[in-house]
Amino acid sequence: MNLFYQESRVINDKSSLHKRIPASGLIEHRLKYLRRKHKAGATSKSKDFICLMSESPSEDEYEKKSWLSYSSTPLYQVAEYMAETFRLRSEELRNTDNLSVTLSQWPRLIDTPGMIDQDFSVRYPGKQEIVLHKWDSISKQILKFAKKTKLDVCREIGITQNINEWSADQINVGSLILLPYLLSKSAYTKGSKKRRKITGGQSADFFIKFIKTNEDLEEFRLSESVRKQPFVLCLGNLKNLEIQQAYIMVERRLMLAESLVKAVDTCFKIFYVLQLQFPEECSGVWCFFDHTVFQTNEIKSPTSSVLSLGSQIDLEERPNENLLV
Known part of the structure; x- marks a missing residue:
């Protein structure tokens, strides 16, 4: 029995996906860069989200999800792949009927510091701190x-x-x-x-x-x-x-x-x-x-x-x- 799950609901439909960024730098530099990108693009995030969610997840996103399932380092790569799989992850979390299983498929969301903040900053740019x-x-x-x-x-x-x-x-x-x-x-x-x-x-x-x-x-x-x-x-x-x-x-x-x-x-x-x-x-x-x-x-x-x-x-x-x- 899943004792901790309550049926989820859509809270916010105005998210946007991080764009691809160079794989370099420490994780905190990576997160600061992502935050600036999201803050700069906050005014157009509604239109971006509609376009984003109308598309089916790509094969590349599933491959990066697989990589994240087995790898927790290097941290900058984890941060980048987590950013680039935000759409896929949000869709799976929204539609899940077993939260525990879905979280086990995205272990870096819980065990890697900064990933909850990163996903939250996509939904609410500039509010994470x-x-x-x-x-x-x-x-x-x-x-x-x-x-x-x-x-x-x-x-x-x-x-x-x-x-x-x-x-x-x-x-x-x-x-x-x-x-x-x-x-x-x-x-x-x-x-x-x-x-x-x-x-x-x-x-x-x-x-x-x-x-x-x-x-x-x-x-x-x-x-x-x-x-x-x-x-x-x-x-x-x-x-x-x-x-x-x-x-x-x-x-x-x-x-x-x-x-x-x-x-x-x-x-x-x-x-x-x-x-x-x-x-x-x-x-x-x-x-x-x-x-x-x-x-x-x-x-x-x-x-x-x-x-x-x-x-x-x-x-x-x-x-x-x-x-x-």
């Missing part, structure tokens, strides 16, 4: 909003340190922990005769799952059967806001992230790259990132709690201490 560039400022604005709500969230979560004494690193982490509690006020389950309100704690557990450092990560990976969509997994101490390691878990595959912020950033992008729905338990959190942070314009009717918090976020605000007043 917003969280990493803006989170210092956004996190302080979330904290300021949380203080105004007068909710005793920290006590409910079990965080021991006073919120007014958080360090900059604790604010970056703590603001993410607070989000499900700030955005669950208008969250309800759907598709049943009797709607059930989703609590902040339930939403938080589906957004970021904390496990103790002495727990067996591999055992958790194999036994988890509750969360069907991608989610963030952390090893650390929630009470002290200490993160030792952060992962994204998708279809029983673990992707190591450099930080909790990067894990959340990547997890959000995975929903769009794999063309999945947000889980209803924490949809408010992901809708906040969609509507307020990335501003993809995919969420047409955000909940009142998302709009309320979003109205307090200024992406152009600098991360200075005045935000905490």
